[in-house]
Amino acid sequence: MNDAAPAPLSLLRSGHIGQLHTFLNGRQGQFEAGEIGERDLLSAFQPFDSSDLTLAEGFRSWLSEHPDAYAPHVAMAAWFLGRGWEARGHMTSNLVSDQGWRALQHFLAQADAFAHRATTLTANPLVAATILGRVSGTRGCDLTLDDVQRQAYPEWFTRGVHDNPGSYTLRRLMLLNLRAEWGGSEEHMLTFVRQQQEARLLSDMDVQRLWAEFHSHVSHHALHFANDPVLGVERARLAADLHPAQSEQLFIALSHARAVTAERLEALRRFLTAAEQDDTITPHGNFAWALHNSGDWALPETPRIGALLTRAAGAGDPDAAVMLGRLQLTHPNWRLPDALPLLKAARDQGHTEAAETIVYLRGLVTHPTESDAAQKRDDILQAANLMSGEMSWEVYRQYDDYERQFALEPRQKYRYLHRAADAGDNDARLELAQQLRAGNVELGEDDVLRPVDTAPLQGSLDYAKHLLERAAGSGHAASGKVLKKTSDRDWQAATARRPALRPMSHVPAPARSGFRLSWWHWLAGIAVVRLIASLFGHQW
Incomplete structure (x- = not known):
């Protein structure tokens, strides 16, 4: 999209539906007439790949005014997909909460439906095909190696390539879908890339980029x-040599392998240069991990790092704002740009991790006043209302303070406990499980947690056991101990004993300093490793 093009999300928020619709219809028409290419078309629709909750009203108006038009359907499909990933979170699948899985499946179904509808509303629905490909990839690869060898690919890919024989984006999405960690394999990917090379439909440059992507995916899996850090570095080098943007993966791989500083710095510089030359390149989460694990040897590059993250965040990538904020926590001497304005903008759009990161940054205040404490509670409550499990637990365990400051109702306390447990906070899972077993609360058919004083229902016991098993399965020792102490009779309503617990309204806040997020555990781990490395004379 050129510099003179309007900002689609601004038009949507401000209600300028006609101007927005005309712009996107024009772009689609230009693409189908061969006047612009794939990159310009995808750039026009890219802003809708967002989890911004403030767009909902604009979408309703747009769809109401143009119920049978391509543009609003494909834009909403992208938005639903973005919301699904925001709800899921970017952790590995074993750490995704029940709430995260439910929300992801809900939004994937919406994205799939709107994208499929969009494919019937224009001659060449390339953007809709890319969204269907991303939905498919999120659900996991269901293609066997035999399917790939026979080129028995799904319709979103076959029709998309038929209509767009030279599309690099469609090939890149299919390659992503074939990754080993999503149900494919290296052989799946290798077979696919060779097919694309032999078909001679892509330019030589795009074939080279596809091979670079292949080696990068193998490196990531390794x-x-x-x-296997050795294989990870080896394949990342191949990827970076084929395409400079893959120097990001090389930087990540070298960081995993604890490579010497000079190599890591060179890879970092190569990636920053590539990103400066192509403003469509944005950093990934593992890039942030590698930076967090970098030492002050990266200081000369911090202005470029700050510029890259600020550019990405300003272009609508809330994850870049989170990266910037968390780098300020781990590397305060890097003097990066202030992340707070970018984080607040992301929070206003409904981004949970941005809201959490604001709370962490508030913790840097060395001598907090009562006003600072009140502001921090406000930030915590905002994060809790964006479904943060950790912050919901903080509200629950210090509910008296929040009730006074925000005039909350007593019954809302239980909502925050349920939200915290459902979002995956293990302390909250244990607390709720024990309260369910004690008959102090029960979950109604409307999924609302209510205080009671009665023998636990079978449904309450089943849910309590599920919560304890999820917590214990992710390493929560206290939940594991409770499970070991119980017998089969404790999980049957007819024979279960009610644990002697105090009512929820009298449960004291556990003694602990600060937040117990996995984020903080991770930072502590980094600090320990840094200390050990320095003791043994290794460069970090």
Whole structure:
């Protein structure tokens, strides 16, 4: 999209539906007439790949005015997909909460429906095909190696390539879908890339980029799933040599392998240069991890790092704002740009991690006043209302303070406990499980947690056991101990004993300093490793 083009999200928020519709219809028409290419078309629709909750009213108006038009359907499909990933979170699948899985499936169904409808509303629905490809990839690869060898690909890909024989984006999405960690394999990917090379429909440059993507995916799997840093570095080098943007993966791989500083710095510089030359390049989450694990040897590059993250956040990538904020926490001496304005903008759009990061940054205040404490509670409550499990637990355990400051109702306390447990906070899972077993609360058919004083229902016991098993399965020792102490009779309503617990309204806040997020555990781990490395004379 050129500099003179309007900002689609601004038009949507401000209610300028006609101007927005004309612009996107024009772009689609230009693409189908061969006047612009794939990149310009995708750039026009890219802003809708967002989890911004403030867009809902604009979408309703747009769809009401143009119920049978391509543009609003494909834009909403992208938005639903973005909301699904925001609800799921970017952790590995074993750490996704029940709430996260439910929300993801709900939004994937919406994205799938709107994208499929969009494919019937224009001659060449390339953007809709890319969204269907991303939905498919999120659900996991269901293609066997035999399917790939026979080129028995799904319709979103076959029709998309038929209509757009030279599309690199469609090939890139299919390659993503074939990754080993999503149900495919290296052989799946290798077979696919060779097919694309032999078909001679892509330019030589795009074939080279596709090979670079292939080696990068193999590197990622070697590092994060196969515990093979040597292979990870080897394949990342191949990827970076084929395409400079893959220097990001090389930087990540070298960081995993604890490579010497000079190599890591060179890879970092190569990636920053590539990103400066192509403003469509944005950093990934593992890039942030590698930066967090970098030492002050990266200081000369911090202005470029700050510029990259600020550019990405300003262009609508809330994850970049989170990266910037968390780097300020781990590397305060890097003097990066202030992340708070970008984080607040992301929070206003409904981004949970941005809201959480604001709370962490508030913790840097060395001598907080009562006003600072009140502001921090406000930030915590905003994050809790964006479904943060950790912050919902903080509201629950210090509910008296929140009730006074925000005039909350007593019954709302239980909502925050349920939200915290459902979102995956293990302390909250244990607390809720024990309260359910004690008959102090029960979950109604409307999914609302209510205080009671009665023998636990079978449904309450089943849910309590599920909560404890999820917590214990993710390493929560206290939940594991409770499970070991119980017998089969404790999980049957007819024979269950009610644990002697105090009512929820009298449960004291557990003694602990600060937040117990996995984020903080992770930072502590980094600090320990840094200390050990320095003791043994290794460069970090």
